[in-house]
Amino acid sequence: MQAMAGPPPKPWPTGLSEQLEPLVRRVLAPNPSPYTYTGTQTYIVGGREGVAVIDPGPDEGDHVAAIESAVDGAPILAIMCTHTHRDHSPAAAPLAARNSAPIVGCAPLIIRTDRPRADAPFDQSYAPDRVMEDGEAMSGPGWTLRAVHTPGHTSNHLCFALEESGALFTGDHIMGWSTSVIVPPDGDMSDYMASLQKLYEREDSVFYPAHGPQVDRPRQLVRGMIGHRRQREAQILRLMGEQPRAIPAFIPAMYKGLDERLIPAAEMSVEAHLIDLEQRGLAARSASDTGDIWQTN
Numbered sequence: 001m002q003a004m005a006g007p008p009p010k011p012w013p014t015g016l017s018e019q020l021e022p023l024v025r026r027v028l029a030p031n032p033s034p035y036t037y038t039g040t041q042t043y044i045v046g047g048r049e050g051v052a053v054i055d056p057g058p059d060e061g062d063h064v065a066a067i068e069s070a071v072d073g074a075p076i077l078a079i080m081c082t083h084t085h086r087d088h089s090p091a092a093a094p095l096a097a098r099n100s101a102p103i104v105g106c107a108p109l110i111i112r113t114d115r116p117r118a119d120a121p122f123d124q125s126y127a128p129d130r131v132m133e134d135g136e137a138m139s140g141p142g143w144t145l146r147a148v149h150t151p152g153h154t155s156n157h158l159c160f161a162l163e164e165s166g167a168l169f170t171g172d173h174i175m176g177w178s179t180s181v182i183v184p185p186d187g188d189m190s191d192y193m194a195s196l197q198k199l200y201e202r203e204d205s206v207f208y209p210a211h212g213p214q215v216d217r218p219r220q221l222v223r224g225m226i227g228h229r230r231q232r233e234a235q236i237l238r239l240m241g242e243q244p245r246a247i248p249a250f251i252p253a254m255y256k257g258l259d260e261r262l263i264p265a266a267e268m269s270v271e272a273h274l275i276d277l278e279q280r281g282l283a284a285r286s287a288s289d290t291g292d293i294w295q296t297n
């Protein structure tokens with residue numbers, strides 16, 4: 001997790017329909033926060049004869065109305081979710097009901113509940129009509145969206161590639177303002193790194209993330225993110241080498257000047273790295289009264 005830039009000055013285009021390219025519009029939801037930047041960005045793909053709505057966002061009446069206004073009477077042929085965090089998928093159900101549209105895309109999440117409230121950030125009500133596997137496509141008049149399975153941020157995360165223009169809708173796998181937050185147990189650093197590599201090997205022309213500005217040089221950004229994670233891993237190995245420690249004791253050296261509200265996310269990110277290192281035989285933990293103590297192996 002690395003904030004690259006603060007949010008832009010207001011006013012933000014909340015609720016407006018912004019045309020990004022002939023086939024793509026964007027509508028910003030009214031849910032800004034330290035985790036969502038200016039809010040969730042819903043994308044509308046297609047034209048008058050039929051559209052797909054990608055990441056309908058939080059279930060807020062104003063946002064559902066803004067999506068419908070941007071769609072402007074075109075049939076909604078698919079409501080597609082990249083993953084089932086609460087800021088992405090809850091509006092799928094009301095939008096589907098009001099427009100007789102199918103929900104297509106990521107699988108519902110089966111969470112490994114090995115800790116309290118492990119499922120808290122997830123949308124439990126998400127019920128897709130069709131689950132897309134890696135490489136499967138959904139088409140409408142003049143557009144084809146192909147699923148790219150990118151686990152890591154969540155195990156069910158999909159990106160969607162728009163074949164006509166070369167754009168990739170990256171959900172939370174790649175965000176335009178920060179690196180993705182990996183929250184164990186469902187978030188998995190080994191998967192995330194493999195999913196970054198998967199995008200690095202593609203030749204997408206632009207990324208449209210669910211949060212933050214569009215990315216015009218995708219491979220350069222992905223290469224930077226892979227490098228950033230390797231640096232984080234090296235820092236963690238060095239800090240453990242200096243002295244075994246609990247997770248909170250990694251944070252001050254690793255995240256200087258971090259917004260206090262993001263400390264829990266930073267701790268989860270360190271934990272995700274530690275679990276990955278443990279699985280690779282490079283770190284080990286021992287239980288203590290104040291939580292696990294981590295050391296190099």
Ligand SMILES: [Zn+2]
Nearest residue numbers: 083085153172
């Ligand atoms: Zn998310």
